[in-house]
Amino acid sequence: MLEDKFGRRFHYLRLSITDVCNFSCEYCLPNGYQCDTPRDFLRLDEIRKIAKAFANLGTSKIRITGGEPSLRKDLPEIIQACASTPGIEHVAMTCNGYKLPEQISSWVDAGLTSLNVSIDSLDPRMFAAITGHDKLETIMQGIEKALELGIKVKVNAVLMRHFNQNELDSFLDWIKEKPVTLRFIELMQTGDNKLFFDQNHTSGLPIKERLLDNGWQQIEQNKTAGPAQEFTHSDYKGNIGLIMPYSKDFCATCNRLRISALGKLHLCLFSEQGLDVRQFLLDNSEQRLQDELVSLLADKKSTHFLHDGYTGATKHLAMLGG
Known part of the structure; x- marks a missing residue:
């Protein structure tokens, strides 16, 4: 079992398969993807080995992330490789949704069990202003198709003071009849966005207080759940989630590790550096990789130090998919 010195157990792997993204979101890649890293991304056989090693160490959930994972043509094969790994019970993915209508069926056939889609505004004009693409209608069509296929869908919205802070009522109206979990994520400071963070965090x-005042009830999360506090209400088909990394004791329940698209282990989204484990994928000895993962976990810190303005090696969220 992967367990750190603080007693936290890690059932959940966030696996990045590319750092390329075709959107230019204001808080992440406002100038678009710059191709500033080698594009020698993990190959399918390497992904199989990583999935097996983590599964052998007690991981039961893998979330495929980017950049934008749907930019990889072998995405269905990657999903299938993770889903067919003994011990892996859930294969999730986070994406921007622009290819959802045309590709969701192939992802589900490959073994995808849940999907997170980024939608920072329900206003088409504001959505285009934030992302640089007029794709909201296409993404909404894809979500409908995913729901029809029985996929559990979550929608991620990054809270930004000057962009979507006043859209709570619109989002609540939307989930009244829509069985999705809408998650509001506090804007996080990264190496490249300090000015934007200062202006928009x-x-x-206040959203949590409003929910509780209006009859929403907090849900107890399972061992593979992410960091969101989730709330439900009998009058709504959808739920609300809040991810508040600047809240007290946010890191106390950390249950996830990250592997970058270049094969580096990140003990935290805001680690000082990625730790290269790709060299342990060269042979067929899963034990060597497992031993290295256990050894490196000893260096995991108790917190992310975001309160101190520390962002580590994370220049932007596309590097690791958040």
Whole structure:
């Protein structure tokens, strides 16, 4: 079992398969993808070995991330490789949704069990202003198709003071009849976005207080759940989630590790550096990789130090998919 010195157990792997993204979101890649890293991304056989090693160490959930994972032509094969690994019970993915209508069926056939889609505004004009693409209608069509196929869908919205802070009522109206979990994520500071962060960061606590005042009930999360506090209401088909990385004790329940598209282990989204484990994929000895993962976990810190303005090696969220 992967367990750190603080007693936290890691059932959940976030696996990046590319750092390329075709959107230019204001808080992440406002100038678009710059191709500033080698594009020698993990191959399918390497992904199989990583999935097996983590599964052998107690991981039961893999989330495929980017950049934008749907830019890889072998995405269905990657999903299938993770889903067919003994011990892996859930294969999720986070994407921007622009290829959802045409590709969701192939992802589900490959073994995808849940899907997170980024939608920072329900206003088509604001969505285009944030992402650089007029694709909201296409993404919404893809979500409908995913729901029809029985996929569990979550929608991620990054809270930004000058962009979508006043859209809570619109989002609530949407989930009244839509069985999705809408997750508001506090804007996080990264190496490249300090000015934007200073201008746009806003806390999720007022939303939590409003929900509780209006009859929403907090749900107890399972061992493979992400960091969101989730709430439900009998009058709504959808749920609300809040991810508040600046809240007290946010890191106390950390249960996830990250592998970058270049084969580096990141003990935290804001680690000082990625730790190269790709060299342990060269042979067929899963034990060597497992031993290295256990050894490196000893260096995991108790917190991300975001409160101190520390962003580590994370220049932008596309590097690791958040």
